[in-house]
Amino acid sequence: MKNKYWSLLQPLAAVLYNLMLAYVVYLIARMAFLAENYSLFADNLTLPHFLEMLRGGLMFDTSAILYTNALWVVLMLLPFSRKENPTYHKVCRWVFVVINTLMLIVNLCDSVYFQYTLRRTTTTVFNEFQNETNLGDIFAQEAVNHWYFFLLTAFIAWCLYRLYYLPRLHYHQLNWKQYAIVTLLSLAAFAPFCVAGMRGGWTRDIRPITISNANNYCDRPMETGLVLNTPFAMIRTLGKNIFVVPDFYNNEQEMTRVFNPVHQPQPRHEFRKKNVVVIIIESFGREYIGAYNHHIPGYKGYTPFTDSLIAHGALTYTYSYCNGRKSIDGMPSILSSIPMFVEPFFLSPYSTNSVSGIADCLNGKGYETAFFHGAERGSMGFMAFARATKFQKYFGREDFVTDSRTRGDEDYDGWWGISDEPFMQYFCQKMTEMQQPFMTALFTLSSHHPFRVPKPYKDVFREENPDMPIYKVIRYTDMALQHFFATARKQPWFENTIFAITSDHTNMTAYEEYRTDIGGFCSPVIFYDPSGEMGSGMVDAIAQQTDIMPTILEHLGYDKPYLSFGIDLLSTPAEQTWAVNYLNGIYQYVKYGYVLQFDGEKTRAIYSLDDRLMKRNLLGTVPEQTIMERELKAIIQQYMVRMTEDRLHP
Numbered sequence: 001m002k003n004k005y006w007s008l009l010q011p012l013a014a015v016l017y018n019l020m021l022a023y024v025v026y027l028i029a030r031m032a033f034l035a036e037n038y039s040l041f042a043d044n045l046t047l048p049h050f051l052e053m054l055r056g057g058l059m060f061d062t063s064a065i066l067y068t069n070a071l072w073v074v075l076m077l078l079p080f081s082r083k084e085n086p087t088y089h090k091v092c093r094w095v096f097v098v099i100n101t102l103m104l105i106v107n108l109c110d111s112v113y114f115q116y117t118l119r120r121t122t123t124t125v126f127n128e129f130q131n132e133t134n135l136g137d138i139f140a141q142e143a144v145n146h147w148y149f150f151l152l153t154a155f156i157a158w159c160l161y162r163l164y165y166l167p168r169l170h171y172h173q174l175n176w177k178q179y180a181i182v183t184l185l186s187l188a189a190f191a192p193f194c195v196a197g198m199r200g201g202w203t204r205d206i207r208p209i210t211i212s213n214a215n216n217y218c219d220r221p222m223e224t225g226l227v228l229n230t231p232f233a234m235i236r237t238l239g240k241n242i243f244v245v246p247d248f249y250n251n252e253q254e255m256t257r258v259f260n261p262v263h264q265p266q267p268r269h270e271f272r273k274k275n276v277v278v279i280i281i282e283s284f285g286r287e288y289i290g291a292y293n294h295h296i297p298g299y300k301g302y303t304p305f306t307d308s309l310i311a312h313g314a315l316t317y318t319y320s321y322c323n324g325r326k327s328i329d330g331m332p333s334i335l336s337s338i339p340m341f342v343e344p345f346f347l348s349p350y351s352t353n354s355v356s357g358i359a360d361c362l363n364g365k366g367y368e369t370a371f372f373h374g375a376e377r378g379s380m381g382f383m384a385f386a387r388a389t390k391f392q393k394y395f396g397r398e399d400f401v402t403d404s405r406t407r408g409d410e411d412y413d414g415w416w417g418i419s420d421e422p423f424m425q426y427f428c429q430k431m432t433e434m435q436q437p438f439m440t441a442l443f444t445l446s447s448h449h450p451f452r453v454p455k456p457y458k459d460v461f462r463e464e465n466p467d468m469p470i471y472k473v474i475r476y477t478d479m480a481l482q483h484f485f486a487t488a489r490k491q492p493w494f495e496n497t498i499f500a501i502t503s504d505h506t507n508m509t510a511y512e513e514y515r516t517d518i519g520g521f522c523s524p525v526i527f528y529d530p531s532g533e534m535g536s537g538m539v540d541a542i543a544q545q546t547d548i549m550p551t552i553l554e555h556l557g558y559d560k561p562y563l564s565f566g567i568d569l570l571s572t573p574a575e576q577t578w579a580v581n582y583l584n585g586i587y588q589y590v591k592y593g594y595v596l597q598f599d600g601e602k603t604r605a606i607y608s609l610d611d612r613l614m615k616r617n618l619l620g621t622v623p624e625q626t627i628m629e630r631e632l633k634a635i636i637q638q639y640m641v642r643m644t645e646d647r648l649h650p
Contacts, residue, residue: 056217212585285506330504
C-alpha cells in the first residue's frame with residue numbers, strides 16, 4: 001500500500017525535481033552574467049557579499065521560475081488519470097525545456113545589454129525599439145561576438161532534456177479515485193507555496209516583491225543587476241503603473257515651498273533673439289574628454305576638438321551628469337527638462353501627457369524649430385517625441401537621402417543611419433536655409449554600438465584598445481564636430497547662436513571612477529556662445545541635462561512661466577547647484593558636495609563627491625543629509641504628482 005501511494009506521488013516528485021533543474025539554469029545564467037560584466041562588480045565583490053547577493057537572487061529566481069512554469073506545473077498535477085501516458089509527459093517535457101531555455105536566452109541577452117544600461121531590461125524595451133528595422137543586423141553581430149553563449153544555451157537545453165524526470169505511471173493501471181485524491185492534495189499543497197514564491201514571502205505584510213527590493217541585498221544600486229533576473233524584471237513591469245505618488249508631503253503648498261518645478265522668469269533685459277542649437281552626441285561620456293580628466297595619471301583623451309572648445313571659449317561644469325542611462329531618457333531631460341524616474345515616461349502609459357519643452361517655448365517667440373536625427377523616421381521614438389514637444393520640422397535619413405546636394409545612402413553606416421560627419425554638414429546647411437531666429441536639436445548616432453568607423457576613416461581611427469571599441473568612434477565623432485564648427489563659423493547666423501553640447505548617456509568605461517553608481521551618469525554639459533555673453537571656463541559647480549533648457553531660456557530673457565526639473569546655471573550660486581538621477585530603485589541626489597542615495601523610503605548611503613570611487617559611506621555623519629532628503633522627497637513627489645495628473649505644463 002505504501003509503495004502504491006508513493007508511486008502516486010510521482011507527478012509531485014517530478015515537479016519538485018524538475019524545478020530544481022530550473023534553479024540550476026538560473027544560477028548558471030547569473031554566473032554567466034557576472035563573468036560577462038565582471039569589471040563592473042569586481043571592486044566590491046567579496047565572497048561574503050557575493051553569497052549575500054546569491055541568497056537574494058534565490059528569492060527573485062523563485063518568483064520568476066514559478067511564474068514562467070505555472071502552466072507546466074498545472075499540466076503535471078492535473079487530477080486526470082488518462083494523462084499518465086508517455087505521449088502526454090513527452091509533451092510536458094518539451095514545454096518545460098522550451099520555457100526554461102527561452103528564459104536562459106533572455107538572461108544571457110541581458111548579460112550583453114547590461115553594460116550599456118546598468119539595469120536589467122524591462123518591458124519598456126519593446127516600445128523603445130519597436131520602430132527599428134536593423135535589429136536583426138545588431139543581433140547577428142552580437143551573436144558572432146558572443147558565440148560562446150550559443151554553445152552554453154545548446155548545452156543547457158540538452159542537459160534539461162536529458163535530466164528531466166518523467167513520471168512512470170500508466171492510466172490503465174491506476175485507481176482513478178485514489179489518483180484524483182493524491183493529485184488534488186498535491187496541487188492543493190503546492191498552490192500556497194507557488195503564491196508565496198511569486199510574492200516573495202508568506203506573511204500578509206509582504207507585498208509582491210518588485211525590482212527595487214533587490215537593493216536589500218546590495219551595497220550599490222548597480223549590483224541589483226546581479227541579484228535580479230531578466231524574466232522577473234519583465235514580469236514585474238508588464239502592464240504595471242510605474243509612477244506611484246508618495247506621501248512625503250501632506251499638501252502641495254508645503255511641497256512647493258521646498259521645490260517648485262514651475263519657473264516664473266523675471267528677465268533683467270529684453271528678449272535676445274539668438275539662435276539656439278542643441279547637439280546631443282551619442283554616448284559622449286565625460287570619461288572620454290580630456291578636459292575633465294586631468295586628475296587621472298597618464299590619461300589619454302579622445303576628443304581633441306572638444307577639449308579645444310572647452311579651453312577656448314566654452315562654458316562647462318566640473319560635475320556634470322545625465323539624468324538617465326538610455327537615449328529615450330536623455331531626450332526629455334535635455335529638451336523638456338524632465339528627468340527619468342523609474343522608467344522612461346515616454347514609453348509608459350503617461351506618454352500621452354501634454355508636455356512642453358524648449359522648442360514649444362521658443363515657438364511662441366517666433367522661432368523656427370527643427371529636430372535632426374540621421375536614422376530613419378520613427379527610430380528610437382525620437383520623431384514622436386519631437387512632435388509631442390512641438391518641434392515644427394523633423395529631418396531624418398530619408399530627408400538626407402532625397403536632398404540632391406548629399407551623397408545619399410552612400411553615407412549610410414549600414415546599421416543606424418547616416419554617419420555623423422556628412423549628417424552634421426547637412427544639419428549646418430539646413431540651418432543656413434532657416435529663418436532666424438531658429439532653434440534646432442541634433443542627435444548623432446555614429447558613436448553607438450557596434451562602434452564602426454565609416455570606411456573612409458578606418459585607417460585614420462584604428463582600434464587602440466580591443467576592450468574599448470568606442471574610443472575610435474568617439475574620435476571620429478569629435479572630428480565630425482570639428483568639421484561642423486569649421487563650416488558653421490562661415491555662416492551668417494554663427495555669431496548670433498548659442499550652442500549646447502551634451503550626451504544622451506554614458507557608455508563603455510575603462511576607469512574605476514566611472515564604474516561607480518554616480519560615475520555611470522557623468523555626461524558633459526557644455527555651452528558655447530561665440531559672442532562671449534554666456535561666459536566661459538570650467539566652473540566648479542554641478543550641472544545636469546535638465547539644466548540646459550532653463551539656462552538657455554533665462555539667458556535669452558524668456559518671460560513666460562514654464563515647467564522644468566532643472567535650474568538656470570548662470571544665476572544659481574555654485575553651492576546651490578544640484579543633479580538627480582535614478583538607478584535600479586535608488587534615487588541619487590548630488591548637492592552640497594555629496595551624493596545621497598535614497599530608496600524611496602530611507603537614505604541608504606551618502607558619499608563625498610571627492611570620494612570618486614564611492615568607498616566611504618558617510619550615512620548619519622553629514623549635517624546636510626537631512627536637508628538633502630527633504631529636497632529630494634519634494635522633487636520626487638512633484639514629479640509623480642505631475643506625471644500622474646497630467647500637469648507637465650505650468
